[in-house]
Amino acid sequence: MTGTSRILRIYVGFVGILLVFPLLIVLAVSFDPGSYIAFPPSGFSLKSYVEMWSNDTITLAIKNSLIVGLISSLLGTLLAVPAALAIARGGAFSERVLYPLLLSPFAIPWLVYGLALLFFWSVTGQPLSLWTIILGHTVIAIPYILRITLAVLRDMPPNYVRAARVAGATPWNAFRHVVLPYIQPGIIAGASFAFIVSFTNIPVSLFLTTADNITLPVAIFNYMINNFEPMVATVSVVQVVMIAIVLLSTRMLGATRG
Amino acid sequence: MTAACYSARRGVTFFLLAPVLLIVAVGYVLPSIALVAMSFELPFQWPESFATFTARNYQKLALDPYYLKILAYTFALGLVVATITAVAAFPVAIYLARTRGRIASLYAVLTFTPLAVGMNMLTLGWMVILGRTGFINSLLTGVGLISDPLQLLYGWGSIVIGMAHVTFTFMVLPLEAVIRQIDPALEKAARMLGAGPVRTFLSVTLPLSMQGVAAGFLIVFLQVCGAFVLPLLLGGQSSSTIPISIWEQITVSSDRPFASVLSVVLMAASIVVMMIQLRVMRGKDLV
Numbered sequence: 001m002t003g004t005s006r007i008l009r010i011y012v013g014f015v016g017i018l019l020v021f022p023l024l025i026v027l028a029v030s031f032d033p034g035s036y037i038a039f040p041p042s043g044f045s046l047k048s049y050v051e052m053w054s055n056d057t058i059t060l061a062i063k064n065s066l067i068v069g070l071i072s073s074l075l076g077t078l079l080a081v082p083a084a085l086a087i088a089r090g091g092a093f094s095e096r097v098l099y100p101l102l103l104s105p106f107a108i109p110w111l112v113y114g115l116a117l118l119f120f121w122s123v124t125g126q127p128l129s130l131w132t133i134i135l136g137h138t139v140i141a142i143p144y145i146l147r148i149t150l151a152v153l154r155d156m157p158p159n160y161v162r163a164a165r166v167a168g169a170t171p172w173n174a175f176r177h178v179v180l181p182y183i184q185p186g187i188i189a190g191a192s193f194a195f196i197v198s199f200t201n202i203p204v205s206l207f208l209t210t211a212d213n214i215t216l217p218v219a220i221f222n223y224m225i226n227n228f229e230p231m232v233a234t235v236s237v238v239q240v241v242m243i244a245i246v247l248l249s250t251r252m253l254g255a256t257r258g
Numbered sequence: 259m260t261a262a263c264y265s266a267r268r269g270v271t272f273f274l275l276a277p278v279l280l281i282v283a284v285g286y287v288l289p290s291i292a293l294v295a296m297s298f299e300l301p302f303q304w305p306e307s308f309a310t311f312t313a314r315n316y317q318k319l320a321l322d323p324y325y326l327k328i329l330a331y332t333f334a335l336g337l338v339v340a341t342i343t344a345v346a347a348f349p350v351a352i353y354l355a356r357t358r359g360r361i362a363s364l365y366a367v368l369t370f371t372p373l374a375v376g377m378n379m380l381t382l383g384w385m386v387i388l389g390r391t392g393f394i395n396s397l398l399t400g401v402g403l404i405s406d407p408l409q410l411l412y413g414w415g416s417i418v419i420g421m422a423h424v425t426f427t428f429m430v431l432p433l434e435a436v437i438r439q440i441d442p443a444l445e446k447a448a449r450m451l452g453a454g455p456v457r458t459f460l461s462v463t464l465p466l467s468m469q470g471v472a473a474g475f476l477i478v479f480l481q482v483c484g485a486f487v488l489p490l491l492l493g494g495q496s497s498s499t500i501p502i503s504i505w506e507q508i509t510v511s512s513d514r515p516f517a518s519v520l521s522v523v524l525m526a527a528s529i530v531v532m533m534i535q536l537r538v539m540r541g542k543d544l545v
Contacts, residue, residue, distance in 0.1 A: 012353045015346065016368050019426065022383020023375060025393055029386055038391040079281055082274035089271065100536060102278065105286060107532035109484025111501045112293070112521040113286075115508065119296050119518070120289035135285045142278065171270075200376030203486045203501075207508065220378045224385075224491060233386075236379045243374055 023240070030233035037228050048234040057219055058235055064130060065199055065216035066242075072134050073194035076141030081187055083142070084149035085179075106143035110203035113140070118207040130213045133205050137198040144197060145190035152186030153179075192250040196243055290525070297518035315519040325503065329523070332499040335414070335489075336479040339421045343429040343478050344471055346422065351433030351470075352463070356442070373427045377487045384420045384492055385411060412494025420488045425481045429474040436470030437463070469538065476535040480528055500524045 025039065030048065032041035052058050083102060087094040105113065117136050121128060160182065164174040202217045209218045216239055223232045299312050319325050354366055372380060387393045388410040395407040410416065440463065448458040464471075486501035493502070500520055507517035 008349055008353055011349050012365070015350055016365060019368055019371060019423065022380055022387060022423065023371065025386045026379055026383045029382075037386060037389075039386050039389075039393045039396050075281075079278040083278040086271045086274040098275070100533065102282065103536075104529060104532060107480055107528045107535075108525055109486070109501060109521075109528060111484070111486045111504055112525050112528075113289070115504065115517060115521055116289035116293035117285075119292040119514070123292050135281075138281060139285045142282070196374055200378070202377060206505075217376055217378055221487060224378065224382065232378075233382060236376070236382055240375050240379060243376075247374070 026233045027237055029230055030237045032230040032233075035229055037230055037233065041230070048229075048231040049238075052231055052234055052238070055231075057214065058216075060212075061214050061216040061219035062238075062242075064213060068130060068134050068137055068215060069195045069198040072137035072141055072198045073191045075134070075138045076145050076194045077187060077191045079138070080142045080145035080190070081149050081183075084146050084153055084183075085175075087146075088150060088153040102146055103143045105140045110140065110201065111206070114204040114207045117204070121208070128208050128210050128213060133208050133213055133215065136204045136208065137201060140201070140204060141194035141197060144193045145187070148186045148190035148193070149183055152183045156182050188250055188253065192247055195246055199239070199243060199246075293518050293525075294522055296514055297522045299515045315515045318516060319519050319523070325520070328498050328500060328503055331414075331497070332483050332501075332524075333527075335417065335421070335499060336482040339418055339425060339482045340429075340475045340478040342418065342422050343425055344433075344475055347426060347429040347433055347474070348467075351430050351437055354430065354434045355437035369427055369430050372424050377424065380424055381420065381488045381491045384416065384423070384488075388416050388419075388492075411492065412496070414493070414497050416492040417489045417497060417499075420492045421482050421485060424485070424488060425478040428477045428481060432470040432473040432477070433467060434470075436467045440466045472538045473535060476531055476538065480531050480535075484524065484528060 029037055029039065029041055031044045031046065032038070033045035033047045034042040080102070083098075087099055087102075114136065117132065121132050126132065156179070160178050161174050164178045165171075169177065200217050201215070202221050205215045205218050206221070209215060216235070220232060220235055220239070223229070223235070297315060299310050299315070350369065354362060354369070385392070389395070390407045390409075390411070392411070394410060395404075398404045399407065444466070445458050445462050448462045449455075453461065483499075484501060485499075486505065489497070489499050490502050490505065493499070498506075501524070504517045504520045504524075507513045507520065
């Protein structure tokens with residue numbers, strides 16, 4: 001028994017190393033002062049960490065991605081949480097039509113959805129802007145938030161609401177003081193995941209970006225295709241640091257409120 | 259039955275659903291219709307548009323062995339990666355489901371990293387590991403095992419490795435969820451009745467986890483078939499998948515109708531897989 005579990009532990013440790021190793025490699029390369037990516041790095045310097053902030057495309061892309069990520073995850077939450085409440089009530093329509101429909105943006109390849117949006121905007125004659133990207137990211141945020149919220153809702157003992165109602169609470173108050181506090185951690189988790197999905201998304205945005213509304217991951221993608229320099233690694237590391245900051249701050253928000 | 263039965267009024271349901279349905283109709287259903295219309299070369303000016311209706315792009319796909327091969331390769335890639343991740347993730351899921359404590363919860367965070375860091379980060383990492391002047395080649399030449407760098411990057415092998423990494427979380431989560439539900443007493447009973455660890459796994463643990471295996475397999479298959487950035491950058495010239503072809507049709511050949519045909523085929527396949535998946539899970543939320 002102990003023999004098996006030792007083998008299991010060794011294997012699990014090995015997989016863990018494999019999971020983070022590529023990230024550590026990128027971190028190492030991001031400090032390379034040279035002009036193209038190689039391993040081992042030609043040296044250690046903060047050169048590209050300083051230079052990236054004077055790159056207009058990168059700073060604009062960071063700003064755009066923060067705007068798109070925050071607005072789309074907020075909008076996605078405002079749309080998906082009510083939908084989860086409605087679907088949790090059950091019924092054939094919810095089960096057979098609504099749930100699959102709202103979940104399908106998760107299943108449909110993002111590049112295909114991005115292309116569909118491109119055609120849609122060119123049919124409507126709408127010029128591409130940050131809002132065209134925000135709409136797309138809001139739609140792909142819905143399945144994540146819906147799923148988590150619905151899982152928490154289904155987990156909640158029905159007696160909680162019954163008790164509140166028997167004690168005289170109005171439906172709204174029962175929701176406000178019983179359901180909402182219960183599902184809040186789920187909502188926060190879903191919303192922060194939606195932010196990550198938006199902040200790292202390349203395929204949905206790719207066909208919709210212009211010089212003005214370019215997002216950070218698309219800018220990085222363009223660099224990866226055209227000039228393979230250490231700054232690509234640097235900007236990717238900064239992107240991950242920003243995601244970590246957002247995750248930690250939402251976690252603290254959830255901890256203090258919940 | 260459900261927690262949200264605090265009001266039976268229909269009007270409330272309407273207000274809960276109206277916003278999301280509006281956004282999904284405008285931002286999702288209409289664009290999908292535009293995509294299908296483009297695949298039939300309908301320029302969307304009713305009623306004249308129906309005069310230009312043509313299925314020739316579908317014909318082109320059905321008759322061109324080059325694109326049929328790409329379809330087959332894409333789905334085969336999905337099957338291979340899903341199989342590899344299922345095998346690789348199973349022990350990890352057992353560990354996560356059966357172990358408690360600080361190390362296990364830290365490890366759980368670790369298994370989430372592929373979803374949290376972004377595709378560019380993971381792709382770049384594998385490019386630097388596998389590249390001509392990358393980690394493995396530098397290590398091997400440094401040790402003196404090889405004199406010329408090996409061609410590790412660009413090809414199906416590097417796509418499989420990279421996609422297995424990217425989709426690992428999607429496999430671990432459902433597996434962990436089903437293994438958690440298995441009563442450890444069943445495995446103990448099998449062991450006491452004389453079954454070895456392998457036999458116990460094959461005739462108790464694995465059959466009871468099949469729902470999780472199926473759920474993870476289908477999600478990973480979907481993710482791999484629809485993946486674009488990593489296969490494009492790690493695959494190089496010779497290995498093309500449907501999403502890569504779609505991108506090439508748009509950026510290189512400017513053939514929007516044919517890009518739409520490829521997209522519609524991939525979308526249809528994805529919806530079918532998703533419907534199977536919902537049926538497999540039967541209302542359970544494993545992910």
